[in-house]
Amino acid sequence: MGTLLDVNDLSISFGGIKAVQNLNFHIDTGEVLALIGPNGSGKSTTVNMIAGIYIPDKGIIKYDGHVIPNKMDIANRAKLGIARTFQTPRPFANLTVYDNIYTIALLHNKYTEAKEITNDILKLTKLDNLRNTNSGKLSIEKRKWLDLARTMATRPKLIMMDEVMAGLNPAEMEASLDLIRAINKEGITVLFIEHVMKAVVSVCTRAIVLNQGKLLCEGEPREVLNNPDVVAAYLGGETDVAGN
Numbered sequence: 081m082g083t084l085l086d087v088n089d090l091s092i093s094f095g096g097i098k099a100v101q102n103l104n105f106h107i108d109t110g111e112v113l114a115l116i117g118p119n120g121s122g123k124s125t126t127v128n129m130i131a132g133i134y135i136p137d138k139g140i141i142k143y144d145g146h147v148i149p150n151k152m153d154i155a156n157r158a159k160l161g162i163a164r165t166f167q168t169p170r171p172f173a174n175l176t177v178y179d180n181i182y183t184i185a186l187l188h189n190k191y192t193e194a195k196e197i198t199n200d201i202l203k204l205t206k207l208d209n210l211r212n213t214n215s216g217k218l219s220i221e222k223r224k225w226l227d228l229a230r231t232m233a234t235r236p237k238l239i240m241m242d243e244v245m246a247g248l249n250p251a252e253m254e255a256s257l258d259l260i261r262a263i264n265k266e267g268i269t270v271l272f273i274e275h276v277m278k279a280v281v282s283v284c285t286r287a288i289v290l291n292q293g294k295l296l297c298e299g300e301p302r303e304v305l306n307n308p309d310v311v312a313a314y315l316g317g318e319t320d321v322a323g324n
């Protein structure tokens with residue numbers, strides 16, 4: 081197992097706000113790494129820089145052994161295998177579940193191959209029985225699964241999952257965690273941005289914590305959540321740090 085992603089001295093400011101400052105972390109190939117921290121601590125901004133949505137002011141992102149030019153766009157990063165989901169998924173609402181996935185698969189594959197890929201993803205994500213459903217009619221849970229399915233259609237090596245658990249009930253959360261495990265078993269590395277600490281403890285092997293744009297600490301999820309600095313950073317927030 082080597083390092084898939086290596087982030088060095090990454091920084092970005094918006095006007096006077098130092099959203100991310102001198103951030104260093106890495107993700108091993110095959111790992112499910114949690115990226116946690118209070119609201120506004122810089123998690124989504126970090127993901128946006130890795131995905132190519134924001135251009136960092138400073139820093140180097142190495143992926144699969146190569147430096148990614150900071151100006152490389154989202155589409156070219158997707159071709160390298162970098163994918164992300166969104167806090168609020170936006171599938172093509174007028175297309176069926178099948179066509180939502182197939183449309184993405186077609187971007188990089190011939191018709192028959194795209195069809196096979198789509199059918200495999202439908203099975204993996206357990207969306208097969210909803211293949212003909214218009215995506216605008218899906219529940220929040222299934223919309224999030226479709227978002228994951230669409231990222232799978234780009235054949236990613238790394239998926240950055242932005243708050244997949246938000247808005248789900250406990251049963252939906254368990255089912256979604258099983259799906260994340262199944263995706264990870266396919267050999268896909270996961271960066272798991274999450275406020276639901278039970279989910280973090282359940283699925284992640286390591287966690288890094290941001291606070292005010294800086295790396296606060298990293299380590300095994302339960303240890304990190306008991307770290308007094310992490311508890312203090314979350315105090316006053318809505319998140320249940322202990323995961324109860």
Ligand SMILES: Nc1ncnc2c1ncn2[C@@H]1O[C@H](COP(=O)(O)OP(=O)(O)OP(=O)(O)O)[C@@H](O)[C@H]1O
Binds near residue numbers: 094098119121125
């Ligand atoms: N495009 C932008 N323009 C101005 N400020 C921004 C922009 N994007 C992020 N920020 C600011 O950067 C800081 C970090 O925000 P970010 O969304 O990365 O935090 P977060 O940890 O993902 O928060 P949350 O858990 O609430 O999603 C915040 O102060 C935010 O207001």
